Amino acid sequence: MQEYDGELGAAVARAQEGDEAAFAVAYRIVQPGLLGYLHGIVGADAEDVASDAWLEIARDIGRFQGDGPGFRGWTATIARHRALDHLRRRRVRPQAGGIVQDALSLAGPHDSHEEALESISTERALDLVRGLPRDQAEAVLLRVVVGLDGPAAARVLGKRPGAVRTAAHRGLKRLAAQLGIGGEAEARVTDEASRTLGESK
Numbered sequence: 001m002q003e004y005d006g007e008l009g010a011a012v013a014r015a016q017e018g019d020e021a022a023f024a025v026a027y028r029i030v031q032p033g034l035l036g037y038l039h040g041i042v043g044a045d046a047e048d049v050a051s052d053a054w055l056e057i058a059r060d061i062g063r064f065q066g067d068g069p070g071f072r073g074w075t076a077t078i079a080r081h082r083a084l085d086h087l088r089r090r091r092v093r094p095q096a097g098g099i100v101q102d103a104l105s106l107a108g109p110h111d112s113h114e115e116a117l118e119s120i121s122t123e124r125a126l127d128l129v130r131g132l133p134r135d136q137a138e139a140v141l142l143r144v145v146v147g148l149d150g151p152a153a154a155r156v157l158g159k160r161p162g163a164v165r166t167a168a169h170r171g172l173k174r175l176a177a178q179l180g181i182g183g184e185a186e187a188r189v190t191d192e193a194s195r196t197l198g199e200s201k
Contacts, residue, residue, distance in 0.1 A: 004029045004068070005067070005068030005069050005072075006068060007025070007029065007068070008025075008026055008029045008030065008068035008071060008072070009067040009068035009071065010022075011023070011025040011026040011029070012026050012061070012064065012068070012071045015061055016061055016062055016064070023058065023061070026071065027054065030071070030072060030075050031050070031054075033072070033145050033146040033147055034050060034053070034075055034076065034079050034146065035047070035050050036126060036141065036145035036146070037076060037079060037080075037141045037142065037145050037146045038050050038053075038079055038083055039126050039130075040126050040129045040130050040137055040138075040140075040141040040145070041080070041083040041084075041087070041130070041137075041138070041141070042083050042086055042087060043127075043130065045086060048086075049079065049082050049083050049086050050079065052082045052086075053075070053078050053079040053082045056078050056082070057074075057075055057078055060078075069148070069149065069152060070152075072146060072147060072148055072152070073148055073152040073153075073155055073156055076142060076146050076148060076156045077155070077156045080138075080156060080157075125175070125179075126141075126145075128175060128178055128179075129141060129171070129175065131178075132171045132174055132175070133171075135157075135159075135163075135167045136167045136168070136170050136171030136174065137171060138157060138167075139153060139157070139164045139165075139167035139168035139171055140167075140168050140171040140172060140175070142156055142157070142164075143164075143168045144168075144172075150164055150165050153168075
């Protein structure tokens, strides 16, 4: 995700000048992570909420100031507001769907933290993320799926970076347990989470 941040920043700058093709480039770069994040919050309604968010993003892109990573954070903030509005309208808190069955359906114990972190990007694992406490779920989604750094994720959530780092670490540890990763493998996952998901204190 971050490897496209230079291209994203350039596309956003051109889109702000009215270049529709550049806006399409920005959309293609940001949408997969944004959709994964929304899936973790609103489940099957993610596409509808993403559409609402992109309408607002398109309308207000001229007001955005910043670079590629900043644009990711800005779009995540808009998407989060639309998701919370959606949940309020439904008057339903996010529900975990079939957590036990999903955990059983995933591959068995992984040999490395790379495989475990990679599994988080699967649709079933996103359903598992939805079963985490809200603060942990959002921290993991913003850090792993959207690709925000600690301070950017903290701004989206309106929290301190340390709190987001802790929530992401705890969330990944719970996911590791649900995915059947134990002992040294789990320690590697949580150590990696501390290193890569926890930025500034």
